[in-house]
Amino acid sequence: MFCHIAFAWVSAGVLLIGGLDPADAQPPGPAAIEAPVRPVDGIRDNSYLIEEAYNQEAGVVQHIFTGRFGYEDEHGEGTRTWDLSFTQEWPVFSQTHQLSYTIPYTFMDPGGEHESGIGDVLLNYRYQLLMDEGAYPAFSPRFSVNFPSGDDDCGFGAGTAGYQINLPVSKTISDRTYVNFNAGLTHIPNADIELSGGDRSSGLDLLAYNLGGSVIYAVTDEFNLMLEVVWNSDEGLQKKERTRRGEKYLFADRDRSEDIVISPGLRWAINLPGDLQIVPGLAFPIGLSDDAIDYGVFFYLSIEHPFLPTVK
Numbered sequence: 001m002f003c004h005i006a007f008a009w010v011s012a013g014v015l016l017i018g019g020l021d022p023a024d025a026q027p028p029g030p031a032a033i034e035a036p037v038r039p040v041d042g043i044r045d046n047s048y049l050i051e052e053a054y055n056q057e058a059g060v061v062q063h064i065f066t067g068r069f070g071y072e073d074e075h076g077e078g079t080r081t082w083d084l085s086f087t088q089e090w091p092v093f094s095q096t097h098q099l100s101y102t103i104p105y106t107f108m109d110p111g112g113e114h115e116s117g118i119g120d121v122l123l124n125y126r127y128q129l130l131m132d133e134g135a136y137p138a139f140s141p142r143f144s145v146n147f148p149s150g151d152d153d154c155g156f157g158a159g160t161a162g163y164q165i166n167l168p169v170s171k172t173i174s175d176r177t178y179v180n181f182n183a184g185l186t187h188i189p190n191a192d193i194e195l196s197g198g199d200r201s202s203g204l205d206l207l208a209y210n211l212g213g214s215v216i217y218a219v220t221d222e223f224n225l226m227l228e229v230v231w232n233s234d235e236g237l238q239k240k241e242r243t244r245r246g247e248k249y250l251f252a253d254r255d256r257s258e259d260i261v262i263s264p265g266l267r268w269a270i271n272l273p274g275d276l277q278i279v280p281g282l283a284f285p286i287g288l289s290d291d292a293i294d295y296g297v298f299f300y301l302s303i304e305h306p307f308l309p310t311v312k
Helices: 002-015
Strands: 060-074 077-092 094-110 115-118 121-127 142-147 162-166 169-172 177-191 204-220 223-244 247-268 270-272 276-283 295-306
Touching: 142 177, 204 247, 223 276, 247 295
Parallel strands: none
Antiparallel strands: 060 077, 060 295, 077 094, 094 115, 094 121, 121 142, 142 162, 162 177, 169 177, 177 204, 204 223, 223 247, 247 276, 270 276, 276 295
16 A cells, blocks of 8 residues: 555656756745745755755744654564754855754653654755756755764763765756655764763764755645655664673674665645744655664644844
8 A cells, every 4th residue: 555655646746747948947035935937946855754955035934843653563572762853954144155044952752761862963054056047956965974972872862063064956957846856964073872881882983874866746746746755774783692702791883774664745825014924844754674663643834924124
C-alpha cells in the first residue's frame, strides 16, 4: 500500500508537468502572495525533510514549527519518538544573506522508559549564490555551527561542538512543478561517551552524510502535493568490550547507521492581510532501511510576515 501511495505522488508531479519556459521561473516575494502569477508561485520555502534553496526576502521573517512522530520495532521492542523543532529565519539586509537558528527537543519511549531533552542547537548562515532564473537553478549553500546543548549520555546530542554544510538546489520546471535536491555533511570532532564510573572514552571524529530530493506539485496556488526522499548516513559512538591480558575493559568505537525514508505529504497556504502567510502541512514518512523508522507522521507549521513597514 505504501508503494502505491508513493507512486501516486510521483505520478501526479510527472504527468501534470506543463510546458512553461524556465526563463520565467523565479521565487516570489510576499507581495506576490495575494496574486501569484502561476500556481507554483503560491507557496515557496516550506519543505519538510528537504531544504529548499530560497532565502528570505528583505524585511520578511519566517517562524517554523515541526513535529515528527516515529515508531520503530527492533527485536520485538517498540520505540516511539517525538522530534520537535523550532526554526527562525531572518534576512540580513537583503535576500543574499540569511541567518537562522534551530532548537530541537525530543521525547523518547524506548522499551517503556520515558526520556526527553533538548538537542544540539544549530546556528545557520545561508548565502543565495544563484536565483531560480532562466537556465539557472536556485542555489544557496548553508554553513551551520552545532552547539553541544543536548545531553549526549542520553542520546540527545553529540557532546561536543561541530559544524554542518548543506548544498540545497531548487529549480522550477513548469507552472505547477518544481524540484529540490540536497547534499551535505556533518563533522563532529573529538566526540566521546561515558564508559563506567565517570570515565570517558577517547575522543573520535564523527562524520555524517545526507542526500535527498523532492518534487512539489501545485494543485492550486494554495495547495501543494509533495514527495520527499532522504538518505542519512550517521556515525555515532557505541560501548564495546574487549579482553586484554585476561582482563575485560570498555572502549568506544564508531557505529554507522543508514537511514532511508520516503515521505509523501501535502501543504496548504492561508493568506491573510498584511502579507501574512500561514502554511500548515502533513507528511507520512515511511522507512525503507533497517535503521530507519518503520512509519511516522510529520506535522508542519510556518508563519511568515514582514517585520519592516517598507516591505511592499
